[in-house]
Amino acid sequence: xxxxxxxxxxxxxxxxxxxxxxxxxxxxxxxxxxxxxxxxxxxxxxxxxxxxxxxxxxxxxxxxxxxxxxxxxxxxxxxxxxxxxxxxxxxxxxxxxxxxxxxxxxxxxxxxxxxxxxxxxxxxxxxxxxxxxxxxxxxxxxxxxxxxxxxxxxxxxxxxxxxxxxxxxxxxxxxxxxxxxxxxxxxxxxxxxxxxxxxxxxxxxxxxxxxxxxxxxxxxxxxxxxxxxxxxxxxxxxxxxxxxxxxxxxxxxxxxxxxxxxxxxxxxxxxxxxxxxxxxxxxxxxxxxxxxxxxxxxxxxxxxxxxxxxxxxxxxxxxxxxxxxxxxxxxxxxxxxxxxxxxxxxxxxxxxxxxxxxxxxxxxxxxxxxxxxxxxxxxxxxxxxxxxxxxxxxxxxxxxxxxxxxxxxxxxxxxxxxxxxxxxxxxxxxxxxxxxxxxxxxxxxxxxxxxxxxxxxxxx
Amino acid sequence: xxxxxxxxxxxxxxxxxxxxxxxxxxxxxxxxxxxxxxxxxxxxxxxxxxxxxxxxxxxxxxxxxxxxxxxxxxxxxxxxxxxxxxxxxxxxxxxxxxxxxxxxxxxxxxxxxxxxxxxxxxxxxxxxxxxxxxxxxxxxxxxxxxxxxxxxxxxxxxxxxxxxxxxxxxxxxxxxxxxxxxxxxxxxxxxxxxxxxxxxxxxxxxxxxxxxxxxxxxxxxxxxxxxxxxxxxxxxxxxxxxxxxxxxxxxxxxxxxxxxxxxxxxxxxxxxxxxxxxxxxxxxxxxxxxxxxxxxxxxxxxxxxxxxxxxxxxxxxxxxxxxxxxxxxxxxxxxxxxxxxxxxxxxxxxxxxxxxxxxxxxxxxxxxxxxxxxxxxxxxxxxxxxxxxxxxxxxxxxxxxxxxxxxxxxxxxxxxxxxxxxxxxxxxxxxxxxxxxxxxxxxxxxxxxxxxxxxxxxxx
Numbered sequence: 001x002x003x004x005x006x007x008x009x010x011x012x013x014x015x016x017x018x019x020x021x022x023x024x025x026x027x028x029x030x031x032x033x034x035x036x037x038x039x040x041x042x043x044x045x046x047x048x049x050x051x052x053x054x055x056x057x058x059x060x061x062x063x064x065x066x067x068x069x070x071x072x073x074x075x076x077x078x079x080x081x082x083x084x085x086x087x088x089x090x091x092x093x094x095x096x097x098x099x100x101x102x103x104x105x106x107x108x109x110x111x112x113x114x115x116x117x118x119x120x121x122x123x124x125x126x127x128x129x130x131x132x133x134x135x136x137x138x139x140x141x142x143x144x145x146x147x148x149x150x151x152x153x154x155x156x157x158x159x160x161x162x163x164x165x166x167x168x169x170x171x172x173x174x175x176x177x178x179x180x181x182x183x184x185x186x187x188x189x190x191x192x193x194x195x196x197x198x199x200x201x202x203x204x205x206x207x208x209x210x211x212x213x214x215x216x217x218x219x220x221x222x223x224x225x226x227x228x229x230x231x232x233x234x235x236x237x238x239x240x241x242x243x244x245x246x247x248x249x250x251x252x253x254x255x256x257x258x259x260x261x262x263x264x265x266x267x268x269x270x271x272x273x274x275x276x277x278x279x280x281x282x283x284x285x286x287x288x289x290x291x292x293x294x295x296x297x298x299x300x301x302x303x304x305x306x307x308x309x310x311x312x313x314x315x316x317x318x319x320x321x322x323x324x325x326x327x328x329x330x331x332x333x334x335x336x337x338x339x340x341x342x343x344x345x346x347x348x349x350x351x352x353x354x355x356x357x358x359x360x361x362x363x364x365x366x367x368x369x370x371x372x373x374x375x376x377x378x379x380x381x382x383x384x385x386x387x388x389x390x391x392x393x394x395x396x397x398x399x400x401x402x403x404x405x406x407x408x409x410x411x412x413x414x415x416x417x418x419x420x421x422x423x424x425x426x427x428x429x430x431x432x433x434x435x436x437x438x439x440x441x442x443x444x445x446x447x448x449x450x451x452x453x454x455x456x457x458x459x460x
Numbered sequence: 461x462x463x464x465x466x467x468x469x470x471x472x473x474x475x476x477x478x479x480x481x482x483x484x485x486x487x488x489x490x491x492x493x494x495x496x497x498x499x500x501x502x503x504x505x506x507x508x509x510x511x512x513x514x515x516x517x518x519x520x521x522x523x524x525x526x527x528x529x530x531x532x533x534x535x536x537x538x539x540x541x542x543x544x545x546x547x548x549x550x551x552x553x554x555x556x557x558x559x560x561x562x563x564x565x566x567x568x569x570x571x572x573x574x575x576x577x578x579x580x581x582x583x584x585x586x587x588x589x590x591x592x593x594x595x596x597x598x599x600x601x602x603x604x605x606x607x608x609x610x611x612x613x614x615x616x617x618x619x620x621x622x623x624x625x626x627x628x629x630x631x632x633x634x635x636x637x638x639x640x641x642x643x644x645x646x647x648x649x650x651x652x653x654x655x656x657x658x659x660x661x662x663x664x665x666x667x668x669x670x671x672x673x674x675x676x677x678x679x680x681x682x683x684x685x686x687x688x689x690x691x692x693x694x695x696x697x698x699x700x701x702x703x704x705x706x707x708x709x710x711x712x713x714x715x716x717x718x719x720x721x722x723x724x725x726x727x728x729x730x731x732x733x734x735x736x737x738x739x740x741x742x743x744x745x746x747x748x749x750x751x752x753x754x755x756x757x758x759x760x761x762x763x764x765x766x767x768x769x770x771x772x773x774x775x776x777x778x779x780x781x782x783x784x785x786x787x788x789x790x791x792x793x794x795x796x797x798x799x800x801x802x803x804x805x806x807x808x809x810x811x812x813x814x815x816x817x818x819x820x821x822x823x824x825x826x827x828x829x830x831x832x833x834x835x836x837x838x839x840x841x842x843x844x845x846x847x848x849x850x851x852x853x854x855x856x857x858x859x860x861x862x863x864x865x866x867x868x869x870x871x872x873x874x875x876x877x878x879x880x881x882x883x884x885x886x887x888x889x890x891x892x893x894x895x896x897x898x899x900x901x902x903x904x905x906x907x908x909x910x911x912x913x914x915x916x917x918x919x920x
Binding site: 100102103104105144145146147151155156158159168172173174175176177178179180181182183184185186187188189191192194195196200212235238239241278279281282285338340341342343344372373374403404407408409410411412413414415416420423424427428429431432433434435436438439440441442443454455 | 560562563564565604605606607611615616618619628632633634635636637638639640641642643644645646647648649651652654655656660672695698699701738739741742745798800801802803804832833834863864867868869870871872873874875876880883884887888889891892893894895896898899900901902903914915
């Protein structure tokens with residue numbers, strides 16, 4: 001009963017779709033954040049639910065850890081096999097199984113990425129709106145309860161997954177939910193699995209809600225004298241009830257990153273990037289109302305366009321935020337914070353973050369899905385510089401504490417993974433954490449599903 | 461260790477807020493559906509979370525069942541103490557604790573009803589939109605994952621509860637979630653408790669999302685030659701993307717019930733009852749687009765009004781559906797079915813239901829939140845007439861089977877309670893049901909929280 005014996009048992013089943021090569025193990029052991037290289041013992045590429053089921057049955061028998069792998073774009077080290085075992089690469093399970101255009105839903109496999117899905121849907125006039133920036137796999141997005149720039153209008157993955165097929169720790173296959181829009185039939189296993197980061201089961205199929213392409217879309221930018229002015233403009237916009245499709249804060253440091261990385265020449269000032277959707281008349285009405293609010297907060301250069309190319313260019317730039325950070329001081333890595341607070345607390349949270357990062361001498365960009373009260377500090381750090389790493393992680397802890405003090409959460413959308421395990425007790429308290437542990441133990445008694453993630457081993 | 465010893469232990473704590481009187485036990489043992497009178501051993505009226513915690517601690521020690529009681533308006537016998545024990549009446553925990561108008565949220569106690577909340581909010585310009593018809597308690601609405609006429613726009617309770625305070629089976633008190641709009645911090649305990657019907661914990665506090673009062677609201681009615689025409693009109697309306705605030709089907713039998721119960725003189729034909737919300741221009745645009753679609757399906761008498769009194773009168777009538785059933789054949793009870801199917805399957809589902817009820821000689825009204833694919837057959841039955849009860853429950857089973865065949869659910873919003881336990885395995889399969897049982901066992905190892913509800917004792 002060991003990892004080695006599990007690999008022996010899996011080898012005849014998966015053949016050359018099981019690899020222990022250094023190259024593949026390294027590819028699955030790296031990450032886009034500051035965590036150290038962490039090698040799995042083997043990488044397996046399943047092609048069917050049946051294969052995932054058989055793999056879990058054997059890994060359960062051999063007590064071998066299994067960590068699902070989508071595209072590796074997570075920011076908290078979710079896919080790192082910190083206790084060794086199998087990296088289960090879902091990239092070959094990437095089919096669209098069923099487009100139910102008349103019901104505005106789609107059934108897909110978890111390895112499909114969101115961009116691939118939207119290309120596939122193009123002819124239907126429908127699309128999947130959730131957009132975390134990275135071209136992540138949809139299984140991974142469900143596992144981390146991802147959201148992003150469009151959550152202010154469409155919610156997060158929890159609101160857009162209708163049903164899942166899930167392989168449990170011992171290999172049994174369950175379905176959570178149906179294609180009905182709503183149900184009151186028992187415990188909401190769908191929402192329990194969404195956000196469970198591969199610790200309760202392996203997602204092998206997803207039924208997702210789709211949206212119709214809006215009749216009209218406009219994008220806009222507007223700049224402000226300070227992040228505080230920009231955020232106060234957002235607060236009023238949300239409270240006024242304008243149905244924003246996107247409303248993103250980009251601080252002056254992030255603008256500098258965009259200018260360097262993408263050869264732009266935006267004024268280095270805090271900006272809001274915006275999108276409006278609806279009928280042509282309603283889009284015009286929304287933009288006009290927003291423009292009046294922005295003016296009250298000293299917004300200048302409010303500029304809107306209904307040209308698709310300009311809009312795509314804007315969101316491409318925004319989505320490159322994580323990579324544009326690298327242009328600020330190449331060679332360093334990014335530690336991204338992810339607090340989310342009630343919107344009335346947002347100005348305090350963002351201005352405190354900006355002030356403290358400066359006081360601490362940390363190079364840090366601020367971008368935010370501010371309509372939800374969620375923002376990221378992209379803190380630049382050399383992980384081999386112990387002093388700098390401690391300073392940056394200390395800053396991240398300050399922000400986490402602040403978010404909880406302001407009745408918010410330590411992570412709006414990135415998830416817990418490895419990096420935020422230390423905040424779980426502060427956010428939930430020991431008894432809620434024990435309830436989560438009881439659920440984990442009930443569904444994965446041998447702790448083989450992504451062990452070491454989400455739940456701290458003991459109350460702290 | 462028994463119910464009697466638990467009551468002995470609770471008596472000094474609750475004094476005259478613990479009662480074993482026949483009158484109170486009967487009041488808490490009746491129901492609005494066809495289930496037999498089922499008396500709890502005692503009724504307790506807690507006033508604080510601390511009292512609920514102490515009660516659970518003692519009932520856990522004495523292995524005494526506890527069943528939370530809101531307003532008793534559930535339709536599947538949720539609040540019936542089928543294994544005896546305590547009926548925990550939450551009506552004294554009915555305070556609004558915190559109105560956070562700037563964040564569009566509110567913190568309340570579970571015994572508060574939705575109408576009471578909305579009266580309390582009147583001066584803020586905000587309201588809580590979920591509307592199951594009955595003036596239910598908000599704790600009860602969360603426990604059954606309620607929805608109703610506005611779910612097509614605002615979703616269900618799962619989408620509108622931000623966080624909960626919950627007393628666990630052994631008396632520990634946890635908080636699930638914060639006031640942030642979204643979070644990826646660990647397992648979604650909020651969504652696990654919402655819809656768990658008091659079987660995993662007692663809700664003692666809720667943080668709810670609010671909506672701003674819309675600038676303009678119009679209500680409308682439209683009648684059709686058949687339920688099929690009406691439903692096909694709904695399908696096209698939803699697929700067109702009109703952001704309907706309400707879209708309700710009322711069949712000819714239900715109209716007869718309204719006419720009798722409320723002294724109306726509507727033509728006895730299938731109707732849609734509608735509501736549009738938005739800016740004045742957008743409401744007019746929506747109504748016009750809908751009108752054109754309705755015409756394509758032979759809709760006549762399309763009539764819209766922006767007068768609040770007429771609108772309130774319309775929804776008051778609709779909400780009286782359950783009681784208007786009684787006017788059709790006084791003395792009988794109503795068994796309400798609650799299937800929900802993908803919208804493309806809705807015409808087949810509704811027409812089959814109407815045809816089969818007639819073939820079986822069942823007096824039955826059809827009303828539906830058809831924008832979600834959810835509809836109810838209000839089957840009139842004399843529960844003491846064994847043949848009629850068997851015929852009606854057989855019909856309900858046919859509809860449940862049909863819903864599952866059409867990729868839907870046996871209950872869109874009423875919940876499982878007692879009446880639908882028998883469908884759980886058909887809908888979820890034995891392994892998903894076992895996963896639910898494992899969660900129940902993990903959180904309530906003595907099975908004292910609303911035992912006998914949701915989960916069948918064994919696989920069937």
